[in-house]
Amino acid sequence: MTLNLALIVFTAGVFLSAPALSRPTLPFGVRIPAGRAEEPVIALVRRRYNRGIGAAALIACAAVVFTRLAPDVVLIGLVVAYSLLGGLAHRSITAAKRDGGWYAGTRQAVAADTSLWSDPVRPQWILLTPAGLLAVATAAIGLSKDVTAFSTVIAQALLVVLISLLAIAIPRARPEIDAAQPSASASRYREYLHGVLSLLLISAGCVNATLLVVSLQVWEIVETTVPVTIVAYLPLAAAFLAWIVFAVRAGDAGHRLSPIGDEAETPYEQRDDDRYWHAAGMVYLNRGDPALLVHRRVGTYWTLNLGHPVAWLVLALVAVAGVLAGTGVVPLPAKGV
Numbered sequence: 001m002t003l004n005l006a007l008i009v010f011t012a013g014v015f016l017s018a019p020a021l022s023r024p025t026l027p028f029g030v031r032i033p034a035g036r037a038e039e040p041v042i043a044l045v046r047r048r049y050n051r052g053i054g055a056a057a058l059i060a061c062a063a064v065v066f067t068r069l070a071p072d073v074v075l076i077g078l079v080v081a082y083s084l085l086g087g088l089a090h091r092s093i094t095a096a097k098r099d100g101g102w103y104a105g106t107r108q109a110v111a112a113d114t115s116l117w118s119d120p121v122r123p124q125w126i127l128l129t130p131a132g133l134l135a136v137a138t139a140a141i142g143l144s145k146d147v148t149a150f151s152t153v154i155a156q157a158l159l160v161v162l163i164s165l166l167a168i169a170i171p172r173a174r175p176e177i178d179a180a181q182p183s184a185s186a187s188r189y190r191e192y193l194h195g196v197l198s199l200l201l202i203s204a205g206c207v208n209a210t211l212l213v214v215s216l217q218v219w220e221i222v223e224t225t226v227p228v229t230i231v232a233y234l235p236l237a238a239a240f241l242a243w244i245v246f247a248v249r250a251g252d253a254g255h256r257l258s259p260i261g262d263e264a265e266t267p268y269e270q271r272d273d274d275r276y277w278h279a280a281g282m283v284y285l286n287r288g289d290p291a292l293l294v295h296r297r298v299g300t301y302w303t304l305n306l307g308h309p310v311a312w313l314v315l316a317l318v319a320v321a322g323v324l325a326g327t328g329v330v331p332l333p334a335k336g337v
Helices: 002-021 040-066 071-100 125-144 151-172 182-218 226-250 309-326
Strands: 107-109 268-270 293-295 302-304
Touching: 002 040, 002 071, 002 226, 040 071, 125 151, 125 182, 151 182, 151 293, 182 226, 302 309
Parallel strands: 107 268
Antiparallel strands: 293 302
16 A cells, blocks of 8 residues: 555656746746746646645545555546646646737747757767676576576667667757757757766666566576565666656756856747647647657657657557567566566
8 A cells, every 4th residue: 555655646746846847938838938937827827736736646545545446546547637637737828828919029930059960969878888788797697597588688688779779869859949048058958968868878777787686586596585676676766866866957958957158038939839739748740840859848758750750650660569568479577487
């Protein structure tokens, strides 16, 4: 029960933090002019959203403690409720923006920084070395013990490949440049990318360290005890904590970071591109945008441009991989395999 209650609190924290860390010009995924960031209606929507998050969490906790509902059902219902709250907040701000004519009289523009293309942020591949070495060490231990269950080793190898591909793709995603402060936002975004890539590569090592200990348990080289299990998940906990600290310090797309040098604001506002974003700023579809990856409006994530044909190929490959894993063609790590 304690774990279930902790999951409810964690879920509530995630949904509370997402709008709190978002850019001031993107409340609940709605693009607004910088001068409208302090509108009373936005503060009102935030308060209603936060109260809804708290109330739903209390109801979910009560359901777990006092009813016979399965905790999984309660958690799924909670996520659905939170998603609906986010959608309602998004619609409220969209309506206020439309009815108030917030973009009326503004000069809209799109800014670009060619230095992010001519001198891109490069991954520090040395940080991926621990992940690779841990995968090799796990495979060597398995071969020396003549075991046949190599699902964890396969998972380690796939993780290294996936993280490598992400580290190559993310710097090539469309950069988040603010037309009001192009140079300052470009420097912040560069620092943000550097932090994301470094954490991504380090996290791969943390995951592979956990998989190494899991492998030793699966192969019965070490006993599955509470201390061993705690040790196994310490690297994951460390990576998770590092991501939280970074997200709070950097903010969405690095808007909280300090820019290099001072820059006066231009007379332009970032172009209103809400028509290309769907599901409260979570889904992007723009056939006229050549970018395959774009930064989502909420959270430290990138998403595919569903208007790009390659995006559907990527989704098809992911779906095939999911089917293969679900049918057992591609083995997944499991105790006793």
